[in-house]
Amino acid sequence: MQRRTLLKVGLLGSAVLALAGGGLALWPGDASVRPVRPLLSISAGHFPVLVAVAARVCRGTSAQPVQVAHAVDTALTFTFPEARRDMDRVLGLLENALPGLLLRGSPRPFTLLDEDAQDRALHAWRDSSVPLLRGAYHALRKLCLAAHYATPASWAEVDYGGPLIPKPDPPPITATGSLLVVVDATANAEGMPQ
Amino acid sequence: MKALPAGVTEAQTLAEDLEVGCDVVVVGSGPGGAVTAWRLAEAGLQVVVVEEGGYFTKERFRGREDEAYPFLYQDGGQRTTADLAVTIMQGKAVGGGSVVNWTTCFRTPEDVVDHWHQKHEVKGIDNAALRPSFEAMEKRLNVEKVPLELVNKNNRSLWDGCEKLGIKADTISRNVLGCAQSGHCGHGCPIDAKQSMLITCLPDAMRAGAAVLSRARVERLELEGSRVVRVVAAALDGFGLSPTGKKITLKPRFVVVSGGAINSPALLLRSGAPDPHDRLGRRTFLHPVVASVAMFAEKIEGWRGAPQSVASHQYAHRGDEVGYFLEVAPVHPMLGSLSMGGFGPTHRDNMKRIAHMAGHIAISIDGFHDDVEGGTVSVQSGSGAPIVDYPIAERQWRGFRDGQKVLAQVGFAAGAVEVMTGHDPALVLKSVDDVGKIDDMPWAPCKVAVFSAHQMGGCGMSDDAKKGVVRSEDLRHHQVDNLHVVDGSTFPTSLGVNPQMSIYGLSHLVAGRLATIMKS
Ligand SMILES: Cc1cc2nc3c(=O)[nH]c(=O)nc-3n(C[C@H](O)[C@H](O)[C@H](O)COP(=O)(O)OP(=O)(O)OC[C@H]3O[C@@H](n4cnc5c(N)ncnc54)[C@H](O)[C@@H]3O)c2cc1C
Ligand code: SF4
Numbered sequence: 001m002q003r004r005t006l007l008k009v010g011l012l013g014s015a016v017l018a019l020a021g022g023g024l025a026l027w028p029g030d031a032s033v034r035p036v037r038p039l040l041s042i043s044a045g046h047f048p049v050l051v052a053v054a055a056r057v058c059r060g061t062s063a064q065p066v067q068v069a070h071a072v073d074t075a076l077t078f079t080f081p082e083a084r085r086d087m088d089r090v091l092g093l094l095e096n097a098l099p100g101l102l103l104r105g106s107p108r109p110f111t112l113l114d115e116d117a118q119d120r121a122l123h124a125w126r127d128s129s130v131p132l133l134r135g136a137y138h139a140l141r142k143l144c145l146a147a148h149y150a151t152p153a154s155w156a157e158v159d160y161g162g163p164l165i166p167k168p169d170p171p172p173i174t175a176t177g178s179l180l181v182v183v184d185a186t187a188n189a190e191g192m193p194q
Numbered sequence: 195m196k197a198l199p200a201g202v203t204e205a206q207t208l209a210e211d212l213e214v215g216c217d218v219v220v221v222g223s224g225p226g227g228a229v230t231a232w233r234l235a236e237a238g239l240q241v242v243v244v245e246e247g248g249y250f251t252k253e254r255f256r257g258r259e260d261e262a263y264p265f266l267y268q269d270g271g272q273r274t275t276a277d278l279a280v281t282i283m284q285g286k287a288v289g290g291g292s293v294v295n296w297t298t299c300f301r302t303p304e305d306v307v308d309h310w311h312q313k314h315e316v317k318g319i320d321n322a323a324l325r326p327s328f329e330a331m332e333k334r335l336n337v338e339k340v341p342l343e344l345v346n347k348n349n350r351s352l353w354d355g356c357e358k359l360g361i362k363a364d365t366i367s368r369n370v371l372g373c374a375q376s377g378h379c380g381h382g383c384p385i386d387a388k389q390s391m392l393i394t395c396l397p398d399a400m401r402a403g404a405a406v407l408s409r410a411r412v413e414r415l416e417l418e419g420s421r422v423v424r425v426v427a428a429a430l431d432g433f434g435l436s437p438t439g440k441k442i443t444l445k446p447r448f449v450v451v452s453g454g455a456i457n458s459p460a461l462l463l464r465s466g467a468p469d470p471h472d473r474l475g476r477r478t479f480l481h482p483v484v485a486s487v488a489m490f491a492e493k494i495e496g497w498r499g500a501p502q503s504v505a506s507h508q509y510a511h512r513g514d515e516v517g518y519f520l521e522v523a524p525v526h527p528m529l530g531s532l533s534m535g536g537f538g539p540t541h542r543d544n545m546k547r548i549a550h551m552a553g554h555i556a557i558s559i560d561g562f563h564d565d566v567e568g569g570t571v572s573v574q575s576g577s578g579a580p581i582v583d584y585p586i587a588e589r590q591w592r593g594f595r596d597g598q599k600v601l602a603q604v605g606f607a608a609g610a611v612e613v614m615t616g617h618d619p620a621l622v623l624k625s626v627d628d629v630g631k632i633d634d635m636p637w638a639p640c641k642v643a644v645f646s647a648h649q650m651g652g653c654g655m656s657d658d659a660k661k662g663v664v665r666s667e668d669l670r671h672h673q674v675d676n677l678h679v680v681d682g683s684t685f686p687t688s689l690g691v692n693p694q695m696s697i698y699g700l701s702h703l704v705a706g707r708l709a710t711i712m713k714s
Contacts, residue, residue, distance in 0.1 A: 060542040077435055078270020080579035126618055134640035135278030141537050149531040150260035158527050159549045163257030164376040165384045170254050175431040178204050181253035
């Protein structure tokens with residue numbers, strides 16, 4: 001039984017998402033920002049859009065937009081294929097000319113807007129009467145915020161001293177290895193060397 | 195076909211396909227699955243628990259949000275309703291949600307069990323039968339009331355605000371032993387003080403001979419006639435992201451599905467389980483939460499101390515209006531960042547004050563009004579992942595609004611200098627005189643942040659097959675003879691209290707009955 005996919009909410013939602021299709025990219029955006037490592041979830045063409053969003057969302061923090069975009073791309077691997085595809089489409093929707101014209105009155109791709117106009121474009125989605133666009137705005141916003149504030153890099157900025165009980169780095173997780181950590185016999189109960 | 199050895203087998207390490215025979219397969223190792231596995235194994239049954247999450251132990255619980263959410267939560271912490279309006283926090287690990295939950299323990303309110311009896315044809319479970327099971331589980335999990343001296347400032351602000359306003363509040367009970375008040379319950383307890391299933395009932399089950407297969411996702415149950423004949427699972431890689439290609443086939447006499455709300459109905463839907471009355475996945479409840487950020491001049495450091503230690507149920511019963519109860523949420527940088535609207539410098543400036551922030555929450559009680567029927571779970575045609583449609587009734591929005599107003603009043607009564615609603619853009623209140631402005635805010639999907647940490651229902655119990663998926667006495671599927679569902683998905687309504695103890699109690703009671711049935 002299948003009722004609907006993540007972002008195809010109602011007829012209007014389906015129509016709006018369809019606009020994100022690659023064939024409608026009438027006005028190419030700024031493709032100069034390149035990923036620094038292979039992408040796992042989003043398409044290469046949409047990476048600059050995600051970087052541009054990350055730059056607006058995390059503006060004024062120590063976050064590096066390219067790193068935030070990569071962290072979002074990695075975070076999306078933990079969700080299911082349909083959600084990854086839909087988030088990729090959302091980036092297309094933000095960038096492409098025709099939806100830009102219809103949804104915020106400007107055909108200019110998001111990556112070519114100046115910073116104030118980019119904020120206005122995000123706010124247009126936030127304030128939209130189309131629930132799908134409001135949801136997409138929050139999804140992008142939260143993914144970028146989480147990517148920054150989940151990491152130790154943000155802690156000093158927000159006066160957070162970090163975990164109460166620091167622990168040594170466990171061995172990295174691997175595809176086929178056990179998750180169990182062999183504890184050093186000289187360590188105490190909290191895993192700290194004595 | 196072989197028998198799995200007692201203890202944990204991590205499916206990502208399997209070098210070949212696996213065929214296993216046993217008495218009982220339990221799908222999922224959270225409160226429902228772990229308690230059931232323990233009781234059945236102690237009764238001498240050969241039990242295999244199959245869990246999609248990884249076998250994470252305290253050495254990997256480092257109190258870091260960037261490690262906890264991707265690995266210990268469903269969808270890496272990104273589960274939401276289909277319209278993206280409700281963020282759904284739900285555990286995924288050996289131990290299920292108990293590994294990451296905030297340790298608040300309440301028995302099921304007796305009037306709720308009575309309501310199930312009267313309205314949902316639940317005749318096989320009652321308060322008298324549940325009582326000894328609650329007692330046994332509270333003893334096993336060392337559930338004790340928090341003394342007021344141990345309440346952190348975040349919770350204390352709720353206590354103080356309620357006290358000033360004459361709102362009845364109390365400290366809660368927690369399932370901990372030797373808690374260091376680290377505040378990291380949501381990240382996995384770094385010192386095994388939390389009495390989660392990982393360190394209590396699952397080891398008990400394994401001592402009694404149970405096998406736990408981690409990183410194995412049950413794709414479907416195969417049915418022939420009115421029986422499940424095979425359980426088909428895929429071994430996942432160590433990250434839990436992709437199948438390794440190793441197939442796992444289990445041939446048990448009985449199957450207990452304990453995947454939790456959302457996941458249990460999704461598994462039954464993927465399996466094509468009979469559903470003649472269209473009940474499967476219906477009445478899925480979320481206890482939706484609205485949050486209020488109270489800023490104090492002094493430091494609160496809501497990241498430290500037991501995450502929850504105070505609650506008020508003053509507004510749980512509101513007649514025609516939807517009731518809610520008041521608690522707090524811990525304030526770590528990431529979780530805190532998501533509770534506030536906006537982006538860029540405005541958001542950054544608020545984050546700089548996060549050490550001064552208390553996170554007060556109103557948890558809405560769904561499922562008790564005819565137009566508050568909860569959501570519906572379905573599955574993606576491609577991946578089979580669950581989809582949660584959760585339409586929010588007008589009456590619920592009114593409840594959110596009223597809850598947000600009470601939280602603002604509590605915040606100011608406790609001494610907050612500013613209170614922010616969960617809207618985007620947020621409404622910033624400077625004094626209690628501003629609280630009326632909350633009425634003018636938009637109450638609609640994705641206009642205000644709504645969260646859920648308590649998922650219930652979707653395989654509701656009722657002795658009337660037209661009303662429920664399982665019958666109440668032994669939580670057996672109405673149409674499938676050797677299939678039982680034992681977890682939070684069987685509740686016919688939400689609870690009005692945090693759910694874990696209700697699941698422990700119900701599972702303890704029902705698993706005792708199942709042991710007799712399955713052994714005969
Ligand atoms: C952040 C957070 C805080 C919370 N705080 C509290 C609290 O303080 N007090 C309280 O009472 N409750 C709290 N809860 C809720 C409580 O933890 C849950 O209600 C409880 O864990 C549900 O138990 P369950 O057995 O129904 O399912 P779960 O705990 O969800 O366990 C189900 C398990 O089954 C696995 N599974 C699902 N489908 C499959 C499949 N197909 N194959 C294999 N495995 C599968 C899942 O990975 C999961 O590990 C909190 C929850 C969260 C997320
Ligand atoms: S607050 Fe206590 S129970 Fe929770 S993680 Fe810290 S030590 Fe463990």
